[in-house]
Amino acid sequence: MLNFVSTPAMSWPALYAQLVRVNRHSTSLGKIWLSVLFIFQVMVLIVAAESVWGDEQSDFTCNTLQPGCENVCYDQFFPVSHIRLWSLQLVFVSTPTLLVSMYVAYRNRGDKRRLIQGQEEELETLKERKLLVTGALWWTYICSLVVRLLFEGGFMYALYVVYNGFQMPRLVQCNQWPCPNLVDYFISRPTEKAIFTVLLATASSICMVLNMAEVAYLIAKHRVQRQTVQDKD
Amino acid sequence: MNWAFLQGLLSGVNRYSTAFGRVWLSIVFLFRIMVFVVAAEKVWGDEQKDFSCNTAQPGCHNVCYDHFFPVSHVRLWALQLIFVTCPSLLVVMHVAYREDKERKNKAKHGENCQSIYQNTGKKRGGLWWTYVLTLVFKIGVDATFIYLLYHIYEGYDFPSLIKCTEAPCPNTVDCFISRPTEKRIFTIFMVVTSFICILLSIIEIIYLIVKRCHECISSRGSHNSRSIRTHTMSSGSTLIAANTLKLGSKHTPETPAPSYMVAVS
Numbered sequence: 224m225l226n227f228v229s230t231p232a233m234s235w236p237a238l239y240a241q242l243v244r245v246n247r248h249s250t251s252l253g254k255i256w257l258s259v260l261f262i263f264q265v266m267v268l269i270v271a272a273e274s275v276w277g278d279e280q281s282d283f284t285c286n287t288l289q290p291g292c293e294n295v296c297y298d299q300f301f302p303v304s305h306i307r308l309w310s311l312q313l314v315f316v317s318t319p320t321l322l323v324s325m326y327v328a329y330r331n332r333g334d335k336r337r338l339i340q341g342q343e344e345e346l347e348t349l350k351e352r353k354l355l356v357t358g359a360l361w362w363t364y365i366c367s368l369v370v371r372l373l374f375e376g377g378f379m380y381a382l383y384v385v386y387n388g389f390q391m392p393r394l395v396q397c398n399q400w401p402c403p404n405l406v407d408y409f410i411s412r413p414t415e416k417a418i419f420t421v422l423l424a425t426a427s428s429i430c431m432v433l434n435m436a437e438v439a440y441l442i443a444k445h446r447v448q449r450q451t452v453q454d455k456d
Numbered sequence: 457m458n459w460a461f462l463q464g465l466l467s468g469v470n471r472y473s474t475a476f477g478r479v480w481l482s483i484v485f486l487f488r489i490m491v492f493v494v495a496a497e498k499v500w501g502d503e504q505k506d507f508s509c510n511t512a513q514p515g516c517h518n519v520c521y522d523h524f525f526p527v528s529h530v531r532l533w534a535l536q537l538i539f540v541t542c543p544s545l546l547v548v549m550h551v552a553y554r555e556d557k558e559r560k561n562k563a564k565h566g567e568n569c570q571s572i573y574q575n576t577g578k579k580r581g582g583l584w585w586t587y588v589l590t591l592v593f594k595i596g597v598d599a600t601f602i603y604l605l606y607h608i609y610e611g612y613d614f615p616s617l618i619k620c621t622e623a624p625c626p627n628t629v630d631c632f633i634s635r636p637t638e639k640r641i642f643t644i645f646m647v648v649t650s651f652i653c654i655l656l657s658i659i660e661i662i663y664l665i666v667k668r669c670h671e672c673i674s675s676r677g678s679h680n681s682r683s684i685r686t687h688t689m690s691s692g693s694t695l696i697a698a699n700t701l702k703l704g705s706k707h708t709p710e711t712p713a714p715s716y717m718v719a720v721s
Contacts, residue, residue: 258549262542262545263538266538267538275528278504278505282504282518284515285514285515286624394624407624408515409519409624410518412504412522414522418526419531
């Protein structure tokens with residue numbers, strides 16, 4: 224049985240716990256983004272990762288007996304596996320939220336120092352307080368959203384460029400040394416791989432749209448707030 | 457795939473569901489997810505390795521397997537289970553949004569002000585619609601996946617022998633599926649449990665609509681006649697509370713609250 228935690232080099236529950244903690248300070252769109260990200264991307268990745276791509280090299284069949292030809296042709300056609308690209312994408316895309324949590328921790332440290340000096344209210348309210356998204360926190364949050372957008376777009380583009388699209392051909396031809404001449408290679412489960420690639424690309428696009436909507440919402444809200452402050456003056 | 461993560465996420469949903477919703481959730485976890493994890497994944501585990509073709513032509517095996525199994529059953533069921541359990545999270549998110557709004561209202565107007573919602577977890581107004589929409593979505597997902605499975609595999613049967621003529625196979629080649637009978641049994645089991653879940657969701661929608669109509673009619677009736685009525689409500693939720701008094705105050709906040717006898721069961 225596949226284990227949720229044993230996906231190579233990644234503990235998804237720990238990442239989820241970290242993101243949920245930071246999410247208290249997000250807008251509603253940010254919370255929806257987290258759900259879409261974790262449910263559709265991480266769970267689909269776990270479902271697809273080992274089962275569909277598990278035998279990608281062992282079942283990469285070639286019409287030759289020449290030793291070394293299979294290794295060389297597999298390496299030429301799959302410089303980076305889809306699964307590794309997606310895992311990296313999820314890690315990089317989750318990282319900007321750490322920027323926000325670091326900033327919140329920095330703010331709380333300053334407030335805790337004031338508490339110890341007797342200038343702030345109780346520790347409990349300090350812990351539970353949700354910082355208003357204004358000023359420097361607003362800029363940090365906008366930066367994290369833009370960085371997230373860039374990473375999502377960047378990884379999707381990288382996948383598109385490396386594999387010439389989101390489709391997987393059944394047959395590839397290779398004449399790298401030491402293959403004697405043009406050799407036919409057959410990829411295992413190309414249709415299933417294409418379906419999952421398109422599914423994950425769609426989930427990434429939805430995440431990007433949510434991020435853009437959140438940036439637009441924050442900018443609009445900021446403008447409205449400044450307008451009301453100016454009107455009051 | 458450790459589905460306990462999903463179970464943890466959904467355990468909160470139970471509080472806001474009706475009795476049918478809880479039965480649905482139990483069926484999904486016991487008969488679909490557990491059976492899928494314990495049995496289905498193992499039965500399909502060797503599907504490509506033990507798919508044997510009567511040819512030595514390199515590549516013919518890969519191509520024939522890809523032609524007859526564009527998407528594996530286990531992947532379709534895993535996706536179906538993920539998509540079918542997710543809408544319930546919408547309900548949890550909606551309740552969390554309501555509680556947040558209530559908290560902000562209290563923070564703004566003080567602790568003793570009028571609450572926006574009598575009970576954030578009770579299915580009234582927007583939350584009722586969210587709940588019904590999630591039920592419709594669940595029915596849609598289950599029906600779509602049942603149809604997809606039927607369409608891709610031309611039925612729920614597993615032939616022991618299939619004939620393949622895809623390139624680079626030199627001519628018509630015999631290919632043999634591994635464990636066809638066992639796969640047929642599990643496919644039929646998963647399809648039947650999906651149908652039962654669809655049926656439960658339809659019954660739940662009808663129940664919610666009938667209950668809502670009943671409440672509307674009785675509230676209109678009690679508003680007109682001002683007679684003492686007894687109401688029985690059984691939503692299966694632990695958040696059952698007094699109802700006619702609340703219904704009366706909800707519709708006519710200006711008129712003095714009549715004295716109703718409230719029966720809660």
